[in-house]
Amino acid sequence: MKTSEKLIQRYCAAERINHWIVAVCFVLLAISGLAFFYPAFFWLTGVFGTPQLARIVHPFVGVVMVLAFARQFFRYAHHNLINKEDVTWMMSVKEVMKGNEVGDIGRYNGGQKGMFWVMVLCMILLLVSGVIAWRPYFAGYFPIPIIRVALLVHAASALVLIASIIVHVYAALWVQGTIRAMVEGVVTHAWARKHHPRWFRQVTGKETGHS
Ligand code: HEM
Numbered sequence: 001m002k003t004s005e006k007l008i009q010r011y012c013a014a015e016r017i018n019h020w021i022v023a024v025c026f027v028l029l030a031i032s033g034l035a036f037f038y039p040a041f042f043w044l045t046g047v048f049g050t051p052q053l054a055r056i057v058h059p060f061v062g063v064v065m066v067l068a069f070a071r072q073f074f075r076y077a078h079h080n081l082i083n084k085e086d087v088t089w090m091m092s093v094k095e096v097m098k099g100n101e102v103g104d105i106g107r108y109n110g111g112q113k114g115m116f117w118v119m120v121l122c123m124i125l126l127l128v129s130g131v132i133a134w135r136p137y138f139a140g141y142f143p144i145p146i147i148r149v150a151l152l153v154h155a156a157s158a159l160v161l162i163a164s165i166i167v168h169v170y171a172a173l174w175v176q177g178t179i180r181a182m183v184e185g186v187v188t189h190a191w192a193r194k195h196h197p198r199w200f201r202q203v204t205g206k207e208t209g210h211s
Pocket residue numbers: 010019022023024026027069072076079080108112113116119165168169172178179180181182
């Protein structure tokens with residue numbers, strides 16, 4: 001077996017199931033949410049069968065997504081603390097786009113960490129605004145102007161999250177070998193050495209050219 005084909009475990013089965021629950025809920029919510037947002041997308045309510053069902057089910061799926069994401073938050077928050085090196089990575093993103101990695105990257109790079117915190121912020125805003133606007137259970141406790149502001153915040157944070165997830169998926173597809181981490185749970189030594197050299201050294205104890 002070539003060294004480049006040796007594998008490292010990046011995510012266990014529980015982590016992958018957790019991630020895909022979030023992803024499936026997100027897709028269902030984005031489709032049904034866009035249907036409520038703009039009349040031209042109304043037909044998308046069909047994702048839950050009928051418009052009425054979509055309106056009833058959407059908030060419950062939202063709660064499932066937030067709970068599953070909360071599990072991800074507690075698993076990964078400590079890996080996503082932003083340091084000086086991540087700021088350098090973010091400032092050099094043009095170089096990264098050319099395919100040249102910048103710095104001695106650990107488990108996640110500056111872009112992934114920034115994305116993680118955008119996801120966290122959007123989830124919190126979506127949850128709070130969604131509960132305030134949730135008829136018939138909670139909206140009755142709030143005055144109409146507050147519900148209107150909540151709906152504005154809900155739509156804005158959903159659009160930011162949708163745009164962010166497009167980038168997240170694009171990056172996962174663009175960096176060859178990354179999808180495998182979330183499907184099979186493993187990455188090659190070559191992938192880890194190239195994209196996350198410090199993490200590679202930590203898990204294997206091997207040198208990578210960075211010190
Ligand atoms: C819909 C299609 C999606 C695909 C194809 C996808 C793909 C991936 C892949 C390949 C990774 C592993 C990256 C690595 O280890 O370097 C990952 C990590 C992750 N994904 Fe996704 N993902 C999707 C949706 C989502 C959604 C909707 C969320 C949450 C809103 C999400 C949250 C995360 C988080 C929190 C991580 C761990 C990264 C970190 O902690 O910084 N993903 N995803």
